[in-house]
Amino acid sequence: MLQYLLRRVIATIPVVIGVTLFTFTVMHIAAGSYVPGLDLNPNLKPEDEEMIKRYLGLDRPLHEQYLTWIGGVIHGDFGRSMIDGSLVSRHIGDRLPATLELTVTAILLGVVISIPLGVTGALRRGSKLDHLFTVISVAGFAIPGFWFGLMLILFFSVQLQAWGLPFLPSGGVMTPGTGGGDPLDRLIHLIMPATVLSFVYLSIWSRFTRSSMLEVLSQDYVRTARAKGMTNRRVVYLHALRNAVIPLVTLVGLELPSLVAGGLVVEVVFSWPGIGKLLYERALQTDYSTVLGITTFAALLVVLGNLLADFLYALLDPRIRYA
Amino acid sequence: MITPLPVDEPHVPTAVVVGQGGRTYWQEAFGRLRRNRIGIASGGLLLFFVLVALAAPLLAAAFTHTDYSTQDLANTFAPPLTPGHILGTDDLGRDTLTRLLFGARVSMGIGFLAVMVALTIGAAVGLVAGYYGGLIDGLLMRFVDIILAIPPIFLFILMSILFKPNTISLALIIASVGWGSIARLVRGEVLSVRSRDFMVATRALGARDVRLIVRHLLPNVLHVLIVFGSLYLGSVILTEAALDFLGLGITPPTPSWGNMLTNSQTYFFHSRWLVGWPGVLIFLAVLAANLFGNAVRDAFDPRLR
Numbered sequence: 001m002l003q004y005l006l007r008r009v010i011a012t013i014p015v016v017i018g019v020t021l022f023t024f025t026v027m028h029i030a031a032g033s034y035v036p037g038l039d040l041n042p043n044l045k046p047e048d049e050e051m052i053k054r055y056l057g058l059d060r061p062l063h064e065q066y067l068t069w070i071g072g073v074i075h076g077d078f079g080r081s082m083i084d085g086s087l088v089s090r091h092i093g094d095r096l097p098a099t100l101e102l103t104v105t106a107i108l109l110g111v112v113i114s115i116p117l118g119v120t121g122a123l124r125r126g127s128k129l130d131h132l133f134t135v136i137s138v139a140g141f142a143i144p145g146f147w148f149g150l151m152l153i154l155f156f157s158v159q160l161q162a163w164g165l166p167f168l169p170s171g172g173v174m175t176p177g178t179g180g181g182d183p184l185d186r187l188i189h190l191i192m193p194a195t196v197l198s199f200v201y202l203s204i205w206s207r208f209t210r211s212s213m214l215e216v217l218s219q220d221y222v223r224t225a226r227a228k229g230m231t232n233r234r235v236v237y238l239h240a241l242r243n244a245v246i247p248l249v250t251l252v253g254l255e256l257p258s259l260v261a262g263g264l265v266v267e268v269v270f271s272w273p274g275i276g277k278l279l280y281e282r283a284l285q286t287d288y289s290t291v292l293g294i295t296t297f298a299a300l301l302v303v304l305g306n307l308l309a310d311f312l313y314a315l316l317d318p319r320i321r322y323a
Numbered sequence: 324m325i326t327p328l329p330v331d332e333p334h335v336p337t338a339v340v341v342g343q344g345g346r347t348y349w350q351e352a353f354g355r356l357r358r359n360r361i362g363i364a365s366g367g368l369l370l371f372f373v374l375v376a377l378a379a380p381l382l383a384a385a386f387t388h389t390d391y392s393t394q395d396l397a398n399t400f401a402p403p404l405t406p407g408h409i410l411g412t413d414d415l416g417r418d419t420l421t422r423l424l425f426g427a428r429v430s431m432g433i434g435f436l437a438v439m440v441a442l443t444i445g446a447a448v449g450l451v452a453g454y455y456g457g458l459i460d461g462l463l464m465r466f467v468d469i470i471l472a473i474p475p476i477f478l479f480i481l482m483s484i485l486f487k488p489n490t491i492s493l494a495l496i497i498a499s500v501g502w503g504s505i506a507r508l509v510r511g512e513v514l515s516v517r518s519r520d521f522m523v524a525t526r527a528l529g530a531r532d533v534r535l536i537v538r539h540l541l542p543n544v545l546h547v548l549i550v551f552g553s554l555y556l557g558s559v560i561l562t563e564a565a566l567d568f569l570g571l572g573i574t575p576p577t578p579s580w581g582n583m584l585t586n587s588q589t590y591f592f593h594s595r596w597l598v599g600w601p602g603v604l605i606f607l608a609v610l611a612a613n614l615f616g617n618a619v620r621d622a623f624d625p626r627l628r
Contacts (some may be wrong), residue, residue, distance in 0.1 A: 018469040023481070030485035138477065142610040144561055146568050147584060147602030154598055158591045261474030265565050269588075276476070284479045295481060298474040306472075 008310050012303060019299045020073065021311075024066050027292040029311045033277060056082065073300075078293030080319065083285060088293030088301040089227070091278055096174050099274030100285060101186075103259045104268070110201030110250060117202070118209025119241060122217065140203030149196045149269040166190055171271030193270040197263055201255065206253055213244040256305035350609060355622040362618020368611040373435075376427040383425070389418045391425040392576045396559050399512075400594045411596050414586065422578035423600055429490060429567070429579035430608055434560045436494035441501035446544070448502065449509025450536050464510065470503045479562065481570035493572050497559055505551055512544045546623045553619040557612035564605045580605045 053059050057068060069079060078088040117137075121130045153170045160167035169175070170192075173187050216222065217240055223233045255262070264276030270275070275294060282290040340376035346354070356362055375382065383390065387409070395416030401410040403419075410419040452463040470478075482488075482496040516522065517540070525539055567581025575582055580601040587598040 014465055015468050019374060019466060019472050022469050023473065025483055026485065029479070048624060127498070138613065139606075141611065142561075142606055142613050144556065144564055144568075144602060146565055146607045146610070147598075147605060150584065150598050152601065154591060154595060162592075258474070263479055264476045265569065268569060279477060279480060283484050284570070286484060288484075291481065291484070295473060295477045297479055302472045302474065 004314055005311060008307060012307055013037070015303055016300065019303065020296055021066070022068055023292055023296050023299065024069065024178075027288050028062060028065075030288060040091065056301050073296060077295055081282070081287055081290045081291045083282075083287045083290075088290050088297075090295060091290065092275065092297055094273045095273060095278045098272060099260060099263060099276065100188065102193055102197065102263050102272055102274060105190055106197035106263070107201060107252065107259075109194055109254060110205055111197035111248075113198070113207060114202045114205035115241075115245065115248070117206040117207050119213055119236070119244075121206070122213035123211040123236065125214065133210075137203040137207050140199045143199065145196050145200065146265045146269050148199065149266060152192045152196065153269075171269075173273060193263070193266050193272055197266050198268075204250060209244065209248055213240060216240045216244040219243075250309075250313075253309045256302075256309065259305075260301055268296070329539065338583050352623045353357045356618060359618045361614055362622070365611040365614035366616065368607065369615055371615070372608055372611070373426055375424060376431040379424040379428050387418050387421045387424075389421050391417065393417065393421045400590070401595050402594075410600060411594075413583075413594075413597055413603075417578075419583075419597070419600060422583060423518045423580070423604060426578045426580040426583060426601065426604070428583075429573050429577070430563060430605070432490055433494045433497070433573075434556050434608075434612070434618050436484050436491070437497040437501065437559045437563075440495060440498035441505055441555065442548050444498065445527045446507025446509050446548055448450035448506040450513055450540055450544070452506065454512025454536055454540060460510070463506070466573060470500065470599050475500050476565075479538035479566055479578050480569075480571055483566065488572060490573065493566070494562065497562055498564075501555060501559070505548070505555075508547050508551060508624050509544050512547050513540055516540060516543045548612070550616075550620045550623050552614070557609045557616060559586040560605065560609050560612060580608075 050059070054193055057065055060068075065207060078092065079092070080087055081118055117133050121133045124130050156168040158167075159168035166189055169189050169215060171189075173192050174182070175189075178185060217236075222235060225239050226232075229241075259276055263272070265281060266272065267277040268272045268280055275298070279291060279294045282294070357562055364621065388407075390397075395412060395418075397416065398405070398408070398412055399416040401408045401412040401413055401416070405411060406548070408418050408420070410423070412418055413422070427479065448463055448467070452460040478500055479496060483493075486492050486496065488496055522535065522539060525535060530539075563572060564579070564581035567574075567579045568584050570585060573579040583601040585596065587594075587601075602624060
């Protein structure tokens with residue numbers, strides 16, 4: 001086991017180096033030694049410009065810049081913004097909780113709703129209800145999240161307000177000025193974005209649960225359980241469901257990376273102050289160093305997530321360890 | 324991302340091994356596809372979108388009598404069914420129907436182009452990596468690992484601020500991420516085909532690497548490409564629309580279904596129809612692509628049904 005873990009960790013190192021090299025290179029092809037805003041100031045003398053670039057370290061050879069930067073990354077310092085000099089890691093720290101609040105809720109909602117949908121679909125295969133769930137899942141997979149979000153805002157915020165009914169807030173994590181201490185207020189703000197985000201998960205996972213359940217129900221041990229006189233309920237929920245859900249764990253595990261990045265479009269639509277919206281805003285301002293920092297942070301999390309998943313599988317399935 | 328099929332064991336006979344009733348694998352697959360009613364209907368809808376995209380200028384000249392950028396400032400925010408503007412106008416008085424027609428060009432054009440490019444690169448990398456193995460395989464596949472480790476939406480944004488995309492470069496940007504998963508799939512398939520008898524026999528006859536790869540390996544992984552390509556189209560259309568919506572893809576004045584939605588939030592209170600149409604079209608196009616993709620998968624990969 002230990003040997004396997006060690007091998008996996010070592011195999012991850014080149015990928016980590018590759019990811020940082022890749023993002024760093026792409027960013028420097030994009031930006032060169034460009035500093036946003038400098039070209040807009042006519043009073044700036046060339047020697048001042050030189051000085052600013054020297055201060056930012058842009059006058060040094062590329063490999064030196066990379067080594068300095070990667071040295072920071074190892075210590076959790078993802079560089080500074082080119083616009084206001086603020087620490088990127090501080091921005092990430094500020095925005096990460098909001099993003100996690102949204103994505104974790106969406107994933108939990110997805111799991112909690114998709115399992116009953118899938119099980120019902122499998123138990124009543126071919127019924128009207130099953131067909132309805134199929135249609136919802138196929139539609140949910142095709143609907144553009146940003147448009148779905150806009151439509152929800154249109155109805156639950158704009159239209160309900162126009163009718164003078166209680167309405168949902170169209171954006172943000174909380175009512176401005178309340179400081180976010182009221183859990184109910186946060187929950188109300190969470191409803192629409194979490195619904196939109198969980199819809200995709202829901203449509204994939206409910207299909208998956210359904211087919212997995214169908215497969216399990218045709219297994220010998222289910223027939224045995226029935227044959228020895230167990231009630232249908234016990235067979236389904238005690239024996240079949242447990243085994244049907246195991247592969248789903250893998251599928252949910254694959255969504256770990258989207259904890260950070262998955263909600264970007266939804267965050268933009270609902271003005272949700274998360275990591276994705278931060279990256280988007282900074283990208284529009286051509287704040288290259290911040291975009292670089294956030295992207296690298298997210299990519300490293302993905303690598304870490306994959307590693308964790310590998311460990312979990314090895315723990316659950318001894319065959320992997322000795323492969 | 325879509326993970327359409329686990330590639331483990333090859334089941335496609337080379338070129339013309341005879342199936343039931345003397346028909347080839349390809350004849351049987353197309354036969355299965357023809358019998359799938361949902362598949363044919365969604366394929367038809369997809370074809371309709373493609374035709375609209377190709378004929379957009381003609382249709383605009385014949386029916387709406389205006390161009391996608393012609394402004395009618397006396398007639399802004401005209402509601403649907405206004406004479407001359409069947410689906411209404413936007414904030415600059417541009418005809419919504421005309422813009423939707425031209426928007427189809429962006430979605431379909433980028434959709435198909437990106438799929439083609441991603442398939443080509445992915446197939447090439449997968450074939451080479453799988454065939455040669457060893458160091459080449461290791462290097463190529465580590466590179467794929469790197470590409471796939473960066474969250475795709477972040478990578479798109481990175482590339483978008485780098486290239487300021489037009490139609491062609493946006494397709495390339497989207498394809499530059501998509502080829503990774505294809506390369507992995509193709510490589511897996513190649514690994515299982517590589518050591519089979521006919522490959523050994525062909526090599527013994529003195530066939531060169533290029534011939535082996537192009538004439539013998541490629542036909543054996545073609546079904547993977549067809550299935551993945553048709554399932555990938557929907558996700559490309561969706562991604563493209565999202566990038567346009569964020570202002571990082573095709574930008575006005577060129578209309579696309581995605582960028583037509585960008586400003587609609589501002590005009591919620593008086594002009595709701597602006598939010599409706601583009602979204603419905605994106606939804607229908609993606610739905611058609613996905614359903615067609617499912618039908619293709621069922622036809623070409625009967626194990627998975």
